[in-house]
Amino acid sequence: MSNTPLLKVAGLGKSFGGNKAVDGIAFELAAGELLALIGPNGAGKSTTFNMVNGQLRADRGSIQLNGQELVGRKPRDIWHMGVGRTFQIAETFASLTVVENVQMALLSQAGKLFSMWRRAADFQRDEALHLLDQVGMRAQAERPCNVLAYGDVKRVELAIAMANSPKLLLMDEPTAGMAPKERNDLMALTKQLVVDRGMAVLFTEHSMDVVFAYADRMIVLARGRLIAEGKPLEIRDHPKVQEVYFGTGKTFEKPAQAAKKVA
Numbered sequence: 001m002s003n004t005p006l007l008k009v010a011g012l013g014k015s016f017g018g019n020k021a022v023d024g025i026a027f028e029l030a031a032g033e034l035l036a037l038i039g040p041n042g043a044g045k046s047t048t049f050n051m052v053n054g055q056l057r058a059d060r061g062s063i064q065l066n067g068q069e070l071v072g073r074k075p076r077d078i079w080h081m082g083v084g085r086t087f088q089i090a091e092t093f094a095s096l097t098v099v100e101n102v103q104m105a106l107l108s109q110a111g112k113l114f115s116m117w118r119r120a121a122d123f124q125r126d127e128a129l130h131l132l133d134q135v136g137m138r139a140q141a142e143r144p145c146n147v148l149a150y151g152d153v154k155r156v157e158l159a160i161a162m163a164n165s166p167k168l169l170l171m172d173e174p175t176a177g178m179a180p181k182e183r184n185d186l187m188a189l190t191k192q193l194v195v196d197r198g199m200a201v202l203f204t205e206h207s208m209d210v211v212f213a214y215a216d217r218m219i220v221l222a223r224g225r226l227i228a229e230g231k232p233l234e235i236r237d238h239p240k241v242q243e244v245y246f247g248t249g250k251t252f253e254k255p256a257q258a259a260k261k262v263a
């Protein structure tokens with residue numbers, strides 16, 4: 001990695017009772033990079049994510065964004081500092097149109113109150129449409145979210161996350177529940193946004209074909225520890241990683257096998 005990393009995690013730990021959910025992990029993430037965080041169930045992925053976004057307070061260690069410490073800050077402050085995450089569109093907002101949902105996110109970013117919404121029907125409409133352009137959803141801007149195809153809803157969720165212009169975007173299993181084509185489309189789009197905006201993405205993912213196809217680098221957790229780090233091909237053949245996945249009955253499929261299974 002060249003200059004100062006965007007995100008620098010060191011000695012990070014969190015226990016629940018006597019259980020070390022995350023046990024002193026360290027990793028870095030540069031702008032323009034897609035980093036996958038993988039590991040078997042209970043490995044500590046969600047706990048790590050929630051410490052980065054401030055929902056959980058770390059017991060020890062440090063999380064720095066551009067040299068600024070995040071540990072001890074409130075989730076909203078961390079969000080303002082440029083750590084975004086994707087959220088599912090809430091049921092109450094699903095009846096709003098696509099563009100209205102993105103406008104809501106822009107309103108929230110600007111710190112306006114929800115009660116202003118009626119007066120603010122035109123609030124940053126152009127900016128919202130621009131964001132929809134970037135995710136290929138401008139043509140569907142006036143449709144209610146609840147009539148969209150699932151893959152399209154995910155695109156809108158991505159546009160909503162972009163409203164905060166995050167420097168680092170956290171995505172927790174972004175392709176869960178999607179068909180292979182939709183998955184690939186969403187990850188290709190994510191990759192495009194990373195490149196175009198110089199943004200960084202940290203994502204968890206159970207689908208290994210997605211990880212191998214789109215991650216620039218991967219980190220692997222097992223029982224709270226970071227057991228491997230590297231490029232997807234290095235990780236696939238890493239003995240420790242194989243062992244952990246064999247231990248849970250899971251193995252990595254080669255992409256060709258995965259494709260065959262889908263067909």
Ligand SMILES: Nc1ncnc2c1ncn2[C@@H]1O[C@H](COP(=O)(O)OP(=O)(O)OP(=O)(O)O)[C@@H](O)[C@H]1O
Pocket residue numbers: 016019020021022039040041042043044045046047048
């Ligand atoms: N709020 C909590 N209270 C107590 N224990 C917790 C809590 N959250 C997580 N844990 C424990 O910490 C460990 C790590 O959990 P975590 O959810 O971070 O794993 P994960 O890798 O995200 O798993 P999965 O893939 O199943 O979502 C597990 O042993 C889990 O039971």
